[in-house]
Amino acid sequence: MNHRERFLELQALLTAHETWWRPAPFRVRRPDWCDERPALAEAVLALDAAALARYADDPAVCCAWLASWLPVVDRLGELAVLPALPSRPLPLCAPHFDWSIPGRKREQIEAFAAHRPIARAPVLEWCAGKGHLGRRVALADRVPVASLEIDPVLCADASHLAARAGVEQVVLCADALDDSSRSHLRGRGVLALHACGELHRSLVRSADRDGARSYRIAPCCYARGAENGYRPVSRAASLPLDADALRLAVTETVTAPRHVRARLARDQAWKLGFIALREAIEGTVPRTFRPVPKGWLAGDFVAFGEALAQREGVRLPARVDWAHWQSVGEGRRDEVRRFELVRHAFRRALEMWLVLDLALGLEEAGFDVEVGSFCARSLTPRNLLVIAER
Template sequence: MTCYANTFHQLDTLLTKNKQYWQFVPFADEGFTWQQQHPEFCQWLQSIDDQSLQQLNQDHDALLAAFEPWIPDAKILADLAKTPSLQKTEFAYPKNFDTGIPGRKWQQITAFNHVLPRLNLPWLEWCAGKGFLGRVLSVSHQQPVISLEWQPQLCVDGEAAAKQLGLDIHFVQGDAFDVSSQQYIKEQQHAVALHACGDLHVSLIKQVVAKKGKAVSLSPCCYHLIQDSHYQPLSTAAKSSQLQLSKHDLRLPLQETVTAGNRVKQLRFIEVSFRLGFDLLQRKINQSSTYLPVPNVQKALLGEGFKSFCCWAADQKGIVLPANIDFDYWQQLGEQRFAVTERMELVRQLFRRPLELWLVLDRVCYLEEFGYNVSLGTFCEKQMTPRNLLIHAERC
């Protein structure tokens, strides 16, 4: 068993063992999901004040330390999910080469480029956007680039920019899922995909394997953007796992808590607690125990108060509200439930990166199973992009 397959199995075992702590929908239950089995744990969670909650959300080491007595496997999972930084080779770009490329995107594409080995092969840029990455690959490797992109205007803009810079880049407007796109995947080629969502980068991996492509480098993102209702494992290692991942589960790796300003936090508190309060009310009216999702709401309506929100939501869902509802009571329950769901999400945070590694290692193991030499690491700091993992595979 390779070292990656071994890590995958260890992650898989512990993620499966601890799935009660991450594989659930916090809105589904009225209170803590673990109230029956672990009342003391729930009591402890409830005792975390809002300031500590915020700190734990921002400091992963502190989060692991705080939960160590309750979920000791979380620390082992975090260690298994650690990845090395990939080795960089810097390149000096011509003056003003970054014109028209947003600052953060420029940092990402150059960081991506600097960890790629020099294989002297033509490039294929999968789901290229305006082909920002293709431009830096072209100028630093002096090899032709084919950039496949679905949106016609991005192709036009990308082609024009490449022409102006005198680069050998050719755009192909096409659908990555269509069989006609497979013709662009060649054996003697280095294929790349930076942040091609879900099935889009999976389609590249599968086609590279099928065509025995020499090399592929990709940074996966948006694992939940898949055509099937559940995750379809690629490798035999993941196919033998007991885990079955829903789209909700697949969103977890992307659910990093970002530091928001007070206004944004307050708005979120109002909206989510209104939704949770209305949900409790509708459960009572409908004698139901399932969460009822309500569509997106115009933010101005939230300013009109909880009662207006409930009337609007009831109307959206065809629910007739009885007279004499004590809206203050339901609003308060919604606020209490907000505090509970926030603490349940905090627990799920412990498993965010390990689950991402599980998904990424599935791709890695698949490539290894088909005879590729694979390296996995980070190509930039997470401040530049939290989707900073890069898989590089070369056919032996």
């Protein structure tokens, strides 16, 4: 199956089954599919905490369980699997290369750098941060590297680390989305490890005229730059996606520490508790839930609710039973997590569709393209890599 065939089948299945994955349980009290498949809704809500945790942590096990109710999950799983790309051993680098790189990020860089031919041309590292990937490639392949990054503080760090490692690495402090940055691509092999949303899509949009020799793109955070809806990069794409749908593709927290996941669950319960309180006061009216400042989540639920009420213009009664509404939020969160198991069965297929949109866009620009995984999901769920060569 070539990229286009896989893409079109994914697109057809996602379109035909959109009622299962489009509605976000956080925003919809009871997804419409519950009326269509009441037995599945009952089974999902009846899961105990241990089963819920097992299915949330292991999508393959969850999909196997869901397939008896929803057979399309099996086919989506088949379409969302691609083989691991061939890798090469990298020459060892001096121990000081690891300085300032978190362990998991270090492993991702090593895996990404190993999944590419030896660089024969100058390299451009796109959205480079501190330039860790570019520095590793410069050390491995002995080629000049330019690292493009918008943050001047990160640029200064990248320059310092390059000098410390003694590599030929030029740091370009520039906005990747500015037209003037396109000139840096000509004649180079472009590397983009987890450049977010439009930062990676912009590479594909102008690939037919930028003059880059090759691309290595591991996409991430597909919703960035798509606040007004997803703009495909290939001519074959016809699946409309809003920011909520794009965020679905990156909802896995498999690599987050347990305490972080517990904190995220608590934060969601607080938000749902406030929504329930607001609906009790004002009635159920569809509305968006704007992002909450992190500082508001550092205290207790009372302070959180009062701050949100002030921002949202909700007139609270003289007395609020905050413990009750916190409990309501926790119960609602437990429902949301169970309903999300069904929605999440579609997220890898949706991510594969997004990645294949990039692949087809690069093929339309005249490149030969490979797509596959460059590391295990346990290292990062964003483990898909698009390799394009002229």
